[in-house]
Amino acid sequence: xxxxxxxVDESIMIGDETEITVVEIKGDSVKLGISAPKRITxxxxxxxxxxxxxxxxxxxxxxxxIIRIGGMLKKKKN
Numbered sequence: 001x002x003x004x005x006x007x008v009d010e011s012i013m014i015g016d017e018t019e020i021t022v023v024e025i026k027g028d029s030v031k032l033g034i035s036a037p038k039r040i041t042x043x044x045x046x047x048x049x050x051x052x053x054x055x056x057x058x059x060x061x062x063x064x065x066i067i068r069i070g071g072m073l074k075k076k077k078n
Contacts, residue, residue: 004012011021017037024031034042043051 006012006022008022008025011019013019018040019035021033021035022030023033036042
């Protein structure tokens with residue numbers, strides 16, 4: 001992990017197109033501003049992990065449904 005120290009109004013660049021700026025520091029909180037192209041999604045980590053979890057659950061549900069439908073079709077043929 002790369003650890004950088006920045007002050008208010010200072011930035012870091014990720015690649016050529018993504019800039020992260022320290023907007024405010026208040027106690028234990030740091031407010032960041034992120035400037036990135038629209039094609040790059042930006043989420044808080046807990047939101048990102050929740051989305052990943054939902055996607056995994058959705059894909060499992062789809063497979064289960066396909067298996068059940070396949071079983072129903074086999075029964076209809078007989």
